[in-house]
Amino acid sequence: MSILHTVNKSPFEKSSMDSCLAYANEGSAVLMYEDGIYGAIKGTAVADKISASSGVKFYVLGPDLKARGVAEDKVVDGIEIVDYAKFVSLAAENDKVQAWV
Amino acid sequence: MSEQIKKFMYVNRRAPYGTIYAWESLEVVLIGAAFDQDVSLAFIDDGVYQLIKGQDTAEVEMKNFSPTYQALGDYDVTKLFVEKESLEERGLTLEDLMPLTYEDEDDDWAEKDSIRLVSRAELADIMDEQDVFFSF
Numbered sequence: 001m002s003i004l005h006t007v008n009k010s011p012f013e014k015s016s017m018d019s020c021l022a023y024a025n026e027g028s029a030v031l032m033y034e035d036g037i038y039g040a041i042k043g044t045a046v047a048d049k050i051s052a053s054s055g056v057k058f059y060v061l062g063p064d065l066k067a068r069g070v071a072e073d074k075v076v077d078g079i080e081i082v083d084y085a086k087f088v089s090l091a092a093e094n095d096k097v098q099a100w101v
Numbered sequence: 102m103s104e105q106i107k108k109f110m111y112v113n114r115r116a117p118y119g120t121i122y123a124w125e126s127l128e129v130v131l132i133g134a135a136f137d138q139d140v141s142l143a144f145i146d147d148g149v150y151q152l153i154k155g156q157d158t159a160e161v162e163m164k165n166f167s168p169t170y171q172a173l174g175d176y177d178v179t180k181l182f183v184e185k186e187s188l189e190e191r192g193l194t195l196e197d198l199m200p201l202t203y204e205d206e207d208d209d210w211a212e213k214d215s216i217r218l219v220s221r222a223e224l225a226d227i228m229d230e231q232d233v234f235f236s237f
Contacts, residue, residue, distance in 0.1 A: 010116050010147050012191060035119035038150065043192035063160035067118055069153035069167070074192070 003028045004094035007036035008101060011046045016100040018049075023098070026055030031082070031090060033061035037068060040075045047076045061087060107232040108139045113148035115237060117167070118158070123151045124166050126237035131169075133235075134176035141180035141231075142173075143224060148237075149187045152216070154199040167199065174203030174215055181215045184224050 005024050011017035017032075017039050024030055030053075032039050039046045040060040050058055058079040065072065065081065072081055082090070091097050111130050115122035130142065144152060151167070158165040173181070181201060188194060201215040219227065228234075 008119070010119065010150075013116070013147050035116045035147075038116065038147070038191065041192040044190065047192065064118075067156060067158040067161045067163065067165070068116070068150060069156040069197075071155065 001096070002094045004090050004097045005030045006097060006099045007032050007039065008034035008099075010035040011039040017046060020098075020100040021049055021053055024053060024056045029057045029059060029090060029094060031059040031061065031087065032079075033064050033087070037061065037064045037070060040065070040079050041070060042074055042076050050076055050079070059086070059090065104137075106137065106139055108141070108230060109133065109233050109235065110228065110231040111140070111142045111235045111237065113142060113144050113151060113237050114146040116147040116150040117156070118161070118163055122237045123148070124164075126235070127166060127169055129235060129237075130173065130178060131176060134173075134178055140178050141182060141227070142178065143182045143184070143228070145184040145187050145221075145224065147187075147191075149183055149191060149193060149198075152181075152183065152198040152201070153193070154197065170199060170201055174201070177203075179203040179205075179213075179215050180217065182217050182219050182224055182227060184221055185218055186221045188218075 005020045007017050007020050009016040037060050059082045060079050062081045117123040156167040202212050203215050204210040205213050
């Protein structure tokens with residue numbers, strides 16, 4: 001039973017991302033949006049944790065990256081940049097959604 | 102009645118769009134600029150995200166208030182302290198931030214950088230010199 005985890009808080013201000021990573025099992029998906037997108041930037045302690053999470057697929061919402069001035073080339077390799085339509089698809093494709101608000 | 106100039110520091114610790122803090126801070130800074138105090142802004146923790154260049158909010162249908170930081174110099178708000186450690190922890194450098202400048206009336210209106218990169222220890226010392234903090 002696959003889970004889509006969503007994170008919309010900055011990993012540098014709240015522990016939502018840490019909790020999410022601790023709970024995300026193999027085969028699950030993690031989508032970062034709103035202030036959660038700051039977790040997708042290369043060269044941080046959070047990026048290292050993401051890279052170390054095996055079997056978890058990571059996504060980041062493109063419009064929220066653009067709003068915050070984060071260029072696509074600053075995003076950690078392997079994280080897929082998605083649009084709102086794909087956000088909906090992910091919610092539909094997975095069996096359930098856990099929002100780490 | 103003589104008026105004493107106080108040192109006001111606005112401390113910005115939040116990212117720009119997830120909450121209203123950043124925008125509210127900017128509004129208060131602009132209003133406060135009318136009071137002729139010695140104003141400085143500190144950007145620490147997630148506050149450094151406020152100054153990232155190239156913000157484009159069209160697709161999230163929110164107001165992009167980042168161009169307003171360019172206007173601060175015209176209101177004599179010319180000291181924007183950005184903490185180095187906060188940038189580094191977030192995978193950012195000065196190059197990722199908007200170039201913000203002001204014209205120095207005491208130096209033949211020479212254009213100067215408003216952003217001053219300081220270490221955490223340096224900023225702690227600068228905070229010691231302040232009279233009042235506004236925290237966002």
